[in-house]
Amino acid sequence: MSGLAPIVVVGGGIAGLATALGLWARGVPCVVAESAREIVPLGVGINLLPHGVRVLTELGLAEALAEVSVETRAIEYRSRDGRLIHSDPRGRHAGMAFPQLSVHRGNLHTVLYGALLDRHGDDAIRPGLRLRSVERRGGFVHACFEDRRHGGEVRLDTEGLIGADGVMSSVRAAMRPGEPPPRGSGIVMYRGLTWARPMLDGRTMVIAGVHEHKAVLYPVRPPRRDGLQLINWVAEHGERFGGDTTAGDWNRPVDRAEVAALFADCRFDFADVPALVRAAEVCLSYPMVDRDPVDSWVDGRVALIGDAAHPMYPIGANGSSQALLDAEAIAECVAASPRDLPAGFAAFQARRLETVNAVVLANRARGPEKLLQLADERLAAGAPADGEPILSGETIDTVTSAYRRTAGFERESLASMSARPRLWPPTRSDATPRPGP
Secondary structure (H helix, E strand, C coil): CCCCCCCCEEEHHHHHHHHHHHHCCCCCCCCHHHHHHCCCCCEEEEEEHHHHHHHHHCCCCCCHHHHCECCCCCCEEECCCCCCCEEEEEHHHHHCCCCCEEEEHHHHHHHEEEEEEECHHHHHHHEEEEEEEEEEEEEEEEEEEEEEECCCCEEEEEECEEEEEEEEEHHHHHHCCHHHEEEEEEEECCCCCECCCCCCCCCCCEEECCEEEEEEEEEEECCCCCCEEEEEEEEEEEHHHHHCCCCCCEEECCCCHHHHHHHCCEEEECCCCCHHHHHHCCCCCEEEEEEECCCCEEEEEEEHHHHHCCCCCCCCCCCCHHHHHHHHHHHHHHHHHHCCCHHHHHHHHHHHHHHHHHHHHHCCCCCHHHHHHHHHHHCCCCCCCCCCCCCCCHHHHHHHHHHHHCCCCCCCHHHHHHCCCCCCHHHCCCHHHCCCC
């Protein structure tokens, strides 16, 4: 792309940073515009499915990630009283080519951000730029930003703009003016992190309850010297159980004691959820929202990826991984068509849109967590006999296998991708990216 203006990636989160790393690794210059004045690690825990870990591995980040994450052995689905419904092996423990990882979002962001600066310099990302407007003129996109660090406006002219700015995307708002806000589910998610004794084997994720009232628990760091481990917990409360459908602005601090009281029934032999909530340094609430799938994420020289394109319910641990797959796909498609960015963006959309829209709808239909509802119905009809499983193996396999196929992390798909070469460090002189813009 010699002589062409760098692509502008709006949003310096997971999707934006991964996109920038993927573009540079393929010789495509870009710059990330991030609205936050300072780049600091924030957030709570997330899961990375094996296909998402594959993307990061190809970017040369596997070793750095392994130092700050926990390799998940299994997800255990449990009933409201803690009885085991199904233990689902994950990643390499299920014979896949890549692990599933649980990690603090701030640690993942630090790995991505550090790699971008180390490889491509400080100019590869510009903090404090909040998008105000997008204007398309012929072969250029003119993006106007508020400069939150120095005041005034900054204008970036580019031949292609990628919106990676999350569920409340400003790029999406410019592309789709008048679009209604995200679609609420009636469920509020309370989230936090607590240092506690390891749960089970210290490598297991637990989802216990029913869709409208459940606890999701998993460790995000290896145990420290005193034996305690950082546990990410999500306590979800829906209107069927008295939840407030309008509550839960993003990152809204809430009273820990009130949340602990809502989940007083979630005391299990492997974890005491109210105790975890009370001991957390901070307790935040988020609404569980998504958007109806749309038939286009691309408008000529402007494209959307990640939550800006397809926000989904956090079911099946798929949001971040789908964003990473978007990042990989758009970087590959742009690099394959560097002098025709509209064609590259269109190729990205053709590759990803149908698949990800199916995941959005599968998550709305509860994805693999259908097991919780089926088990609740089975237990309500009468406890199974001693030694009899709550759900049959056939029922479990039907639910879990269908979701793996929809989300693209069944064993066969990953096996076919396991031989892809790493993009970093470059192995050929012509693969070395040029200095930053």
